[in-house]
Amino acid sequence: MKPAVILLSGGLDSATVLAIAREAGYACHALSLDYGQRHTAELAAAARVAKNLGAVEHRVIRIGLGDIGGSALTDASIAVPESPTAGIPVTYVPARNTVMLALALAWAEVLGSRDLFIGVNAVDYSGYPDCRPEFIAAFEQMANLATRAGVEGARLRVHAPLQHLSKAQIIQRGIELGVDYAQTVSCYQADAEGLACGRCDACRLRREGFRAAGLADPTRYG
Amino acid sequence: MKPAVILLSGGLDSATVLAIAREAGYACHALSLDYGQRHTAELAAAARVAKNLGAVEHRVIRIGLGDIGGSALTDASIAVPESPTAGIPVTYVPARNTVMLALALAWAEVLGSRDLFIGVNAVDYSGYPDCRPEFIAAFEQMANLATRAGVEGARLRVHAPLQHLSKAQIIQRGIELGVDYAQTVSCYQADAEGLACGRCDACRLRREGFRAAGLADPTRYG
Numbered sequence: 280m281k282p283a284v285i286l287l288s289g290g291l292d293s294a295t296v297l298a299i300a301r302e303a304g305y306a307c308h309a310l311s312l313d314y315g316q317r318h319t320a321e322l323a324a325a326a327r328v329a330k331n332l333g334a335v336e337h338r339v340i341r342i343g344l345g346d347i348g349g350s351a352l353t354d355a356s357i358a359v360p361e362s363p364t365a366g367i368p369v370t371y372v373p374a375r376n377t378v379m380l381a382l383a384l385a386w387a388e389v390l391g392s393r394d395l396f397i398g399v400n401a402v403d404y405s406g407y408p409d410c411r412p413e414f415i416a417a418f419e420q421m422a423n424l425a426t427r428a429g430v431e432g433a434r435l436r437v438h439a440p441l442q443h444l445s446k447a448q449i450i451q452r453g454i455e456l457g458v459d460y461a462q463t464v465s466c467y468q469a470d471a472e473g474l475a476c477g478r479c480d481a482c483r484l485r486r487e488g489f490r491a492a493g494l495a496d497p498t499r500y501g
Numbered sequence: 502m503k504p505a506v507i508l509l510s511g512g513l514d515s516a517t518v519l520a521i522a523r524e525a526g527y528a529c530h531a532l533s534l535d536y537g538q539r540h541t542a543e544l545a546a547a548a549r550v551a552k553n554l555g556a557v558e559h560r561v562i563r564i565g566l567g568d569i570g571g572s573a574l575t576d577a578s579i580a581v582p583e584s585p586t587a588g589i590p591v592t593y594v595p596a597r598n599t600v601m602l603a604l605a606l607a608w609a610e611v612l613g614s615r616d617l618f619i620g621v622n623a624v625d626y627s628g629y630p631d632c633r634p635e636f637i638a639a640f641e642q643m644a645n646l647a648t649r650a651g652v653e654g655a656r657l658r659v660h661a662p663l664q665h666l667s668k669a670q671i672i673q674r675g676i677e678l679g680v681d682y683a684q685t686v687s688c689y690q691a692d693a694e695g696l697a698c699g700r701c702d703a704c705r706l707r708r709e710g711f712r713a714a715g716l717a718d719p720t721r722y723g
Contacts, residue, residue, distance in 0.1 A: 338568055338569065339568065340564065340565050340566070340568050340569065341563070341564070341565040341568075342562065342563070342564045342565065343562050343563040343564065344562070344607065346560055346561065346562050346563075347560065347562065347604075347607060347608045347611050348611060372607075373606075373607040373608070373610035373611050373648075374603060374604075374606045374607035374610055374647060374648060375607075376647070377603045377606055377607070377643070377644070377647045378600075378603045378604060378607055380603075381596060381599045381600045381602075381603035382569075382596075382600060384595075384596045384599055385566065385569060385594075385595040385596035385597075385599070385600055386569045386595070388595035388596055389569050389570060389595050408646065408647055408648055408649055408651065408652045409646075409647045409648070411646070413646050414643070414646040414647050417639075417642055417643035417646045417647075418643050418647075420639055420642075420643070421599070421636070421639035421640050421642070421643045422599070424630065424631075424633070424635050424636040424639045425596060425598070425599045425630055425631045425636050425639075425640075426595075426596060426630055426631070427630060429630065430630045
């Protein structure tokens with residue numbers, strides 16, 4: 280089996296991506312970032328999901344993004360909004376997908392892997408520049424110039440299988456592949472046991488996804 | 502003054518880049534990464550250099566690259582070579598420049614800066630894919646698609662002013678700009694006081710640079 284690096288946050292989207300990568304026949308090396316996020320319950324969820332969806336291993340890289348601030352998810356002085364806001368939300372972590380993919384690329388280089396998977400989704404998060412297909416394509420092109428594998432003629436690929444799916448379609452695909460969404464945590468301010476607030480943007484999008492998919496919402500709310 | 506983010510390792514090259522950026526009129530925000538490198542004396546050097554070359558501020562982001570291994574600089578079980586080796590050396594940190602530029606980009610986004618500076622050099626390190634001009638250009642293109650500034654029509658730039666200079670030319674330029682190289686630490690295995698080993702690749706390149714520039718080597722050897 281070819282090794283792949285899967286960015287796994289512990290949320291709904293990345294759990295689905297892991298199931299898709301495994302179904303496609305990759306040996307899945309799951310990578311989570313501990314970037315000082317408030318919702319460390321996500322990391323516990325990532326460990327559970329990695330185990331239950333058959334990842335070969337799961338590693339966590341700690342990174343002190345709180346030192347540069349700029350996001351409600353890394354800076355405790357910025358409140359997580361509990362009602363919809365206009366524009367790019369304060370929960371946006373600056374250059375997050377660039378940073379996550381850069382670290383996935385580093386691990387891929389150590390593993391000799393040429394396949395990175397990320398759960399970006401252009402439909403739900405159209406306001407985030409780094410969720411767009413053109414960003415993913417540009418990162419892939421850069422990655423092929425950045426690494427030994429690329430220079431030696433191998434083709435590094437950044438897979439974004441959720442790119443054009445709605446939240447409901449993502450959930451439907453995950454259910455087909457055996458994802459247990461009760462194990463995942465999407466909430467931006469989940470408590471230590473992983474109970475969701477039910478009010479933040481992530482909770483709203485997730486609940487709406489289950490509703491649109493016509494499925495019962497297994498989320499554990501606090 | 503326009504803000505710029507300067508990647509500052511504490512070594513000779515990045516100190517020169519900081520002096521060049523300041524000379525060009527930028528308000529310089531210096532960024533160092535603590536990626537579990539053995540030579541933490543470099544971080545102390547970075548703090549000294551930032552202060553003495555007039556950086557507006559200096560921040561250090563901790564990042565646990567030791568968790569993925571793959572380099573003598575982040576994995577204590579791999580020895581730093583003390584004689585020249587063929588191919589990409591074991592001191593190469595996987596995707597290091599991609600990771601460093603990604604974090605510089607994140608901070609730039611917080612600061613509202615559109616200028617990143619990095620001390621890559623295609624001459625001395627021609628074996629490193631991520632030191633080549635085509636890598637820098639590809640990162641810049643990706644960065645413009647990754648961020649709000651880029652989407653809104655601003656042009657993010659990645660400056661690599663040492664790109665085509667020899668080590669001797671870098672040193673000459675730095676001396677003109679007032680860099681005190683005695684404060685910098687390049688050695689891959691410097692001791693806690695920053696004394697250099699004189700034997701690793703970094704020490705050899707540096708010593709040869711001073712020799713070729715016809716200048717006394719101010720490095721403090723152990």
